[in-house]
Amino acid sequence: MESGSSLHAVETVILLLLVMVAAFAAMARRLKVPYPIVLVLAGLLISFLPHIPRVPLDPNVVFVVFLPPLLYASAWTMSWREFRRNAVVIGLLAVGLVGFTVWGVAFFSDHFITALDWKAGFLLGAVVATTDAIAATSIAKTLGLPRRIVDILEGESLFNDATGLLALEIGVGIILGGQTPTLGGGLVRLGYLVVGGILIGLLIGFIVSWLEKFIDDGPVELVVSLVVPYAAYLAGERAHASGVLAVVACGVFMSRKSTQFFSPAVRLQVQGAWDALTFMLNGLVFVLIGLQLPYVLTGIHGRYTTGTLILYGVVFSIVLITLRLVWVFPAIKTASFVERRLMKHAEDPLQPREVFVVGWTGMRGVLALAAAISVPEVLGDGRSFEARNLIVFLAFCVILVTLVLQGLTLPALIRVLGLAGVSGMDPEEKEARRIVLKAAVRHLEEGRKRDGHDTEHVYDDILHRYRHKLAAIGVGKEGELHEVDTEAISRMQAILEEALQAERRTLIGLRDKGKIGDDVLRxxxxxxxLAETRYQGTPIA
Structure with a gap:
């Protein structure tokens, strides 16, 4: 009976959390506020209500259950072309900024927080140094930020976890055993984390992409796609490399290969299922952050006055934001010099207002809180680690400030700075559509000449439709659509599918040549x- 009651309690909590996610996400959409912010605040407020079930945040659940699929989904939508273009600045943020933040927090803690020495400060810096991929992707894309800024933030948040993991390992080692690592040893360990994680992710991606040649069933493909991120993460962790980078590398590789092994119908099924899954997991993560307040306050209760805690939380958050802004400006200036002078990139450097937005958008999320909770409670000599609860509290404060305060101010900030996204079709997408449609028109014109007069009226009708599409994006002349003779329906379907394949080949070619990004391709x-699925086995109206 006890196990049954426990199971019912778990079911009740999960149901309650899912209802909260659905209700408050709908409210966020009505308020036109990014839903992660509303969900965190909702969890925070609900945590004060009596008789609300307490849901502790287990770091293992975050790292093993939530993290792999969410990272995989973010990596899947990341544009490889944009990452290569911004690789220098992403590297300076993902590696350099993490180190700068850790040492900056250690210095600040040692001199200004009496309860923390430089060792505890180093560990605190490692906990909060990395931005959160989940938060960055969920918020930045909904605010109309310029595409290049989003690409930089997303790339940084996906690749800085290896550096943060190394810093956390070093910090725990210093606290538990007084180990002071050498610079050479740290660089070797970082290299293994990065290279090992990436190679493991690519290996798993290669194996799965080969197996995909023998699968073309929606439910089976969905199960495989769910297994892949967990397999990559666990393999990376088992090899003591970066499980995070294994998932990211595998996700980027599989995303690019998916244009070849997914059929249209399967791709739509899998994409729809993953959209729902990532929304649900994201929602649960942000609600759980808010619900952790009672646990955070319980750990810190009685040790410090309320005024002291508020002062620590506010000042520390300001210091962390300042450290990021101090690093971002010279880092992006350096990256621009390297890209333009040494790598011969023709892209204009980011303007100071754009650099400021990159510096201001340093959200922390559930990973920082999970890392803080994973800090050991007992030192190597058996004594309790007194600073642990304060580290957890400060991490929680930073999450609230960066996620809620910075997230809520971003829309006004980008409007004031004139960086709000422009309405209408992106010029790159418009040009890609023009090239793809023209390729289909050429294919149809060649087919009309090849097949002769018997199907000429069918080709004319389809060509008219394509020229109508070209006119819609400003190319060609608009005209009325002709009706198709019912006797030519089957032939028209075959011709349309051939034309769609010509479009698809051209589109993939543009992506492979680097002329368009993966976001435009998708x-x-x-x-x-959608068009091919509609034409296959369905009469054309």
Missing amino acids: TIERELD
């Missing part, structure tokens, strides 16, 4: 998938 590819 936008147009989804439309082609």
Whole structure:
């Protein structure tokens, strides 16, 4: 009976959390506020209500259950071309900024927080140094930020976890055993984390992409896609490399290969299922952050006055934001010099207002809180680690300030700075559509000449439709659509599918040549998938 009651309690909590996610996400949409912010605040407020079930945040659940699929989904949507273009600045943020933050926090803690020495400060810096991929992706894309800024933030948050993991390992080692690592040893360990994680992720991606040649069933593909991120993460961790980078590398590789092994119908099924899954997991993560307040306050209760805690939380958050802004400006200036002078990139450097937005958008999320909770409670000599509860509290404060305060101020900030996204079709997407449609028109014109007069009226009708699409994006002349003779329906379907395949080949070619990003490819590819699915086995109206 006890196990049954425990199971019912777990079911009740999960149901309550899912209802909260759905209700408050709908409210966020009505308020036009990014839903992660609303969910964190909702969890925070609900945690004060009596008789609300307490849901402790287990770091193992975060790292093993939530993290792999969410990282995989973020990596899947990341543009490889944009990452290569911004690789220098992403590297300076993902590696340099993490180290700068750790040492800055250690110095500040040693001199200004009486309860922390430099060792505890180093550990605190490692806990909060990395930005959160989940928060960055969920918030930045909904605020109309310029695409390049989003690409930099997303790339940084996906790749800085290896550096943060190394810093956390070093910090725990210093606290538990007084170990002071050498610079050479740290660089070797970082290299193994990065290279090992990436190679493991690529290996798993290669194996799965080969197996995908023998699968073309929606439910089976969905199960495989769910297994892959967990397999990559666990393999990376088992090899003592970066499980995070293994998932990211595997996700980027599989995303690019998916254009070849997913059929249109399967791709739509898998994408729809993953959209729902990532929304649900994201929602649960942000609600759980808010619900942790009672545990954070319980750990710190009685040790410090309320005024002292508020002062520590506010000042520490300001210091962390300042450290990021101090690093970002010279780092992006350096990256721009390297890209333009040494790598011969023709892109204009980021303007100071854009650099400021990059510096201001340093959200922390559930990973920082999970890392803080994972800090050991007992030192190597058996004594309790008195500073642990304060580290957890300060990490919680930073999450609230960076996620809620900075997230809520971003829309006004980008409007004031004139960085709000422009309405209408992106120029790159428009050009890609023009090239793809023209390729289909050429294919149809060649087919009309090849097949002769018997199907000429069918080709004319389809060509008219394509020219109508070209006119819609400013190319060609608009005209009325002709009706198709019912006797030519089957032939028209075959011709349309051939034309769609010509579009698809051209689109993938543009991506592979680096002329368009993966985001543009996915936008147009989804439309082609929908069109091809509609034509296959369905009469054309």
